[in-house]
Amino acid sequence: MGAESAVLVSDEALAGSDALSTAKVLTAAIARCEPDLILTGTESSDGYTGTVPAQVAELMDLPSVTFAKEIAVADGVATVKRQTEDGYDEIKCSLPAVVSVTAGVVEPRYPSFKGIMAAKNKPVDEVDLTGLGIDPSTVGWAGAGQEITDIAEAPAREAGEVVVDEGDAHERVLAFLDDLKVI
Amino acid sequence: MGLSKIWIYGEAKDGVVATTTLELLAKARTLADTVEVIVHGDASVLATDLGAHGASTVLSVGDLGEGLPGPRVASAIAGAVSGGNGPAVVLCGTTYDGRDVAGRLSAKLDVPVITNVVDLLVDNDRLLGVEPVFGGTTDVTTGFTGGGTGVFLVRPKSFAAEDVGGAPAGVDSIEVGDLGNTAGAVVTNRFVEESSGPKLDEAAIVVAGGRGIGDADRYEMIETLATLLKGAPGASRAVVDSGWVPYSYQVGQTGKVVKPTVYLACGISGATQHLVGMKGSQNIIAINKDEEAPIFGVADLGIVGDVHKVLPKLIEALQAR
Numbered sequence: 001m002g003a004e005s006a007v008l009v010s011d012e013a014l015a016g017s018d019a020l021s022t023a024k025v026l027t028a029a030i031a032r033c034e035p036d037l038i039l040t041g042t043e044s045s046d047g048y049t050g051t052v053p054a055q056v057a058e059l060m061d062l063p064s065v066t067f068a069k070e071i072a073v074a075d076g077v078a079t080v081k082r083q084t085e086d087g088y089d090e091i092k093c094s095l096p097a098v099v100s101v102t103a104g105v106v107e108p109r110y111p112s113f114k115g116i117m118a119a120k121n122k123p124v125d126e127v128d129l130t131g132l133g134i135d136p137s138t139v140g141w142a143g144a145g146q147e148i149t150d151i152a153e154a155p156a157r158e159a160g161e162v163v164v165d166e167g168d169a170h171e172r173v174l175a176f177l178d179d180l181k182v183i
Numbered sequence: 184m185g186l187s188k189i190w191i192y193g194e195a196k197d198g199v200v201a202t203t204t205l206e207l208l209a210k211a212r213t214l215a216d217t218v219e220v221i222v223h224g225d226a227s228v229l230a231t232d233l234g235a236h237g238a239s240t241v242l243s244v245g246d247l248g249e250g251l252p253g254p255r256v257a258s259a260i261a262g263a264v265s266g267g268n269g270p271a272v273v274l275c276g277t278t279y280d281g282r283d284v285a286g287r288l289s290a291k292l293d294v295p296v297i298t299n300v301v302d303l304l305v306d307n308d309r310l311l312g313v314e315p316v317f318g319g320t321t322d323v324t325t326g327f328t329g330g331g332t333g334v335f336l337v338r339p340k341s342f343a344a345e346d347v348g349g350a351p352a353g354v355d356s357i358e359v360g361d362l363g364n365t366a367g368a369v370v371t372n373r374f375v376e377e378s379s380g381p382k383l384d385e386a387a388i389v390v391a392g393g394r395g396i397g398d399a400d401r402y403e404m405i406e407t408l409a410t411l412l413k414g415a416p417g418a419s420r421a422v423v424d425s426g427w428v429p430y431s432y433q434v435g436q437t438g439k440v441v442k443p444t445v446y447l448a449c450g451i452s453g454a455t456q457h458l459v460g461m462k463g464s465q466n467i468i469a470i471n472k473d474e475e476a477p478i479f480g481v482a483d484l485g486i487v488g489d490v491h492k493v494l495p496k497l498i499e500a501l502q503a504r
Binding site: 018019052087148165 | 289
């Protein structure tokens with residue numbers, strides 16, 4: 001896809017890390033690379049806290065622009081279209097900076113055969129917590145600042161009637177809306 | 184009441200308090216003796232509305248100029264906490280700016296954030312957040328283990344805003360600390376995406392289209408139907424990711440949470456991330472070709488059928504009325 005190199009942080013002590021611990025580890029790993037721009041997604045699809053970009057920015061003493069739907073970089077400045085409740089803001093941000101992007105910000109390129117072959121020789125720097133200078137007791141389960149006090153089944157929403165369309169299903173929808181007096 | 188003081192990150196636009204902020208106030212005043220709201224800009228224009236909803240004081244970090252709220256608000260709260268004047272709890276809405284504030288504050292205070300909260304409860308003087316997981320089938324309750332200030336991100340529409348007739352809130356300012364390099368982002372222009380009907384998260388009827396609509400051109404029938412029903416058009420993530428409609432249309436985990444009187448899901452299978460955003464609707468109608476689609480598990484009326492056959496007839500019938 002075009003990456004020059006990668007850093008893989010791997011350590012068993014990271015299991016159970018909350019978003020802040022994740023941000024601390026990423027910050028330590030990113031600091032080794034001294035990038036001009038730190039690009040992230042908006043949120044993970046498991047924890048989906050959506051807080052890591054701002055946490056990384058704060059830990060690194062950097063500005064951040066979250067929820068970017070478009071980004072361009074020129075002359076040491078990032079120009080970003082940031083989602084708002086009713087549209088978007090155009091933002092100029094000095095670099096280095098953290099920018100989190102929303103899905104659809106760009107159409108990913110297809111990896112070329114040449115690129116795939118070249119990727120095999122790109123360096124992957126694998127480090128553990130000690131290598132990053134992070135005390136393992138401050139991350140993972142050991143360093144968690146929150147605890148689960150209860151897990152319960154949520155009140156289920158009852159499924160209603162399901163009908164197969166025989167060409168007149170729209171009448172069922174209309175009747176349903178009529179009953180609610182919303183049309 | 185278990186907690187002494189809650190602070191809410193208050194959002195407003197053009198002098199009008201955001202509904203999410205009023206929702207947080209409605210819950211917070213049942214949990215703590217004192218509820219204060221921290222805002223930017225002119226706090227005095229917000230004091231009447233915030234006071235009516237239960238806030239005792241509005242604290243302003245001052246005018247942002249064209250800067251973003253995150254660094255300044257987080258700095259002000261962290262400063263108060265380290266000075267011994269901070270609250271027991273900070274509540275932010277799960278909004279664009281709310282997440283910035285919570286994330287930065289979390290790093291400053293060195294406490295994680297309890298996120299995706301849909302309910303709050305006090306247990307032994309500790310605030311706990313309830314978070315739905317696995318597509319809303321399971322509720323997980325979480326609390327902080329340390330004794331310091333806790334930060335919570337609460338999803339919009341978790342509570343009903345309530346005007347309790349409180350006196351206008353007092354107005355005060357709060358000091359912002361040294362921002363270092365964090366304030367380097369500046370808004371140079373603001374764009375409002377025009378939509379003629381009601382707002383997606385306020386509409387009584389939401390008509391949402393999913394991948395089953397087929398392609399961008401045919402999404403138009405969702406817009407047409409929404410207009411006929413005086414509702415708002417919405418979309419699943421698949422449709423937004425495909426670029427058929429702007430992100431502001433998205434309903435679900437990453438998009439908006441909606442609780443309309445009627446939610447009409449068209450060609451939406453009902454991925455867990457989508458269900459989280461619309462399961463609280465009062466009535467759900469789903470139209471989908473696949474009878475196994477998870478959306479039927481939450482629908483009051485499920486139509487197993489082709490949206491391209493059902494919707495045109497529905498539109499025609501409504502136009503004839």
